[in-house]
Amino acid sequence: MTAGAVRERRSTEVPATADAARDHRRREALVTALGYAAMVAVLVTVALPLYWIVMTSFKDRPDIYTLPVTWWPGTFHPENYAEATTSVPFWTFLRNSVIITGVLSAVKFTLGVLSAYGLVFLRFPGKNVVFLGIIAALMVPNQITVISNYALVAEWGWRNSFHGIIVPLAGVAFGTFLMRNHFLSIPTEIIEAARMDGAGHARLLWRVVLPVSGPTMVAFAIITVVTEWNEYLWPFLMADDASVAPLPIGLTQLQNNDGLTDWGPVMAGTVLTMLPILAVFLVLQRHMIKGLTSGAVKG
Template identity: 65%
Template structure:
């Protein structure tokens, strides 16, 4: 009896210790995310002299919105916002559609070279995008697409990650449902819309959210291609905002950062459950 009681007590102590470690790890992760966000927000609300005060003032005496006024007046902010919305919307639609169709073909259609095509997709995921920047830029310049939406959108429209993610999910779908649809003579596109997608909306939604966040924050490629405010997105506009001041005035830059990330932050907070459900659906079924 004493041994059982001691074992139970030690087991309870280990569970409490694991729980405490888990909570500590969670606090570290939350602090890692929240502290930089707070620093950006509070810097955007400081008077200019307080921004450069050493040590850093985490709780300034005065809060002013002047930096946000500068964001909307020093650069054509609304044009940059419009461009970002357009580029993100087009890329999201293109990548989701191509990702769904590519994954469906890789899983449910039989054609020569199917496995080689999937290996090629995996290989493309291992190549850093920076390696292809020079060749893509040369091609876009030869096509005359610099300072155009086509020059920004077309090179970013690849769907390797989406095809990989959705393929893995489609492979986890109940095989008996797919076979029943095939035995009923369901055409491929009808099976996609009536059978496969209704069981896959959480994963498709997760991929959509990931795509929106990724494309909204694209900087390097649009910065190389677009120097005109008629096509440049918000991240590039923030760079021009910094240059417009003549020197780095971090207040407007931080204010622009807050305004830029706010739509994505709100979207993520509203849709995070759907995203987590979609990313874990395949793992749970497996």
């Protein structure tokens, strides 16, 4: 090939490469813009109702029902928070929620970790059948079992008691499924090395399996705490009075029955209900990120 032909070929290849690079950059910019637009849309969808709840908690009744809708209180009315905590036994509801959520979360976390460990690291007949039963339990909505559970608990005389609320909710199919899948992802070399060093099941669980499962355990804990804190249907059926009723039940008592609900105290109670679970989430999220980053740098 002559030198002139080579130069001509290079002159045609360079513009084509430059055009391809510009098209690639444009596609990347478009994808980035769409990604940011989607994030903004999700943020607005999530944050707008929260903003409305917080702002409404500081409005008086005329300001709430005014048209057109106002997104900022005309005059701040913090008395809604005092009314929310005094018109109903709010602190009793808060205590009950802490007890129910704390006990249920501890029980579910313990059962989920131990059952998942047994399904992965123990050998026993029918292990696959047990796991299929757990999967089947995940497919059954909790509402289907309400009638049978209610009849059983009522027969045992557990109505209007903490154990009547806690025991039927202590099933842990989701946690077992989540932790089992994570335990299966642990490299077998680590497990075999621990067993060669003479580690039994207790030592293997506490010294090897759990230390490398931090992020998954934190995710399991967050999901469990949020779910139990917001549980409404079963406590509503079991609780006859404020002695064992949690906060979701207490919020319904803030609504008046005169045909016009005073949404200011209701929203104030909602904000106070969100704060503890938000604090727990922020603390656990910090540990989750720490666990993720530490695992990344250790390789």
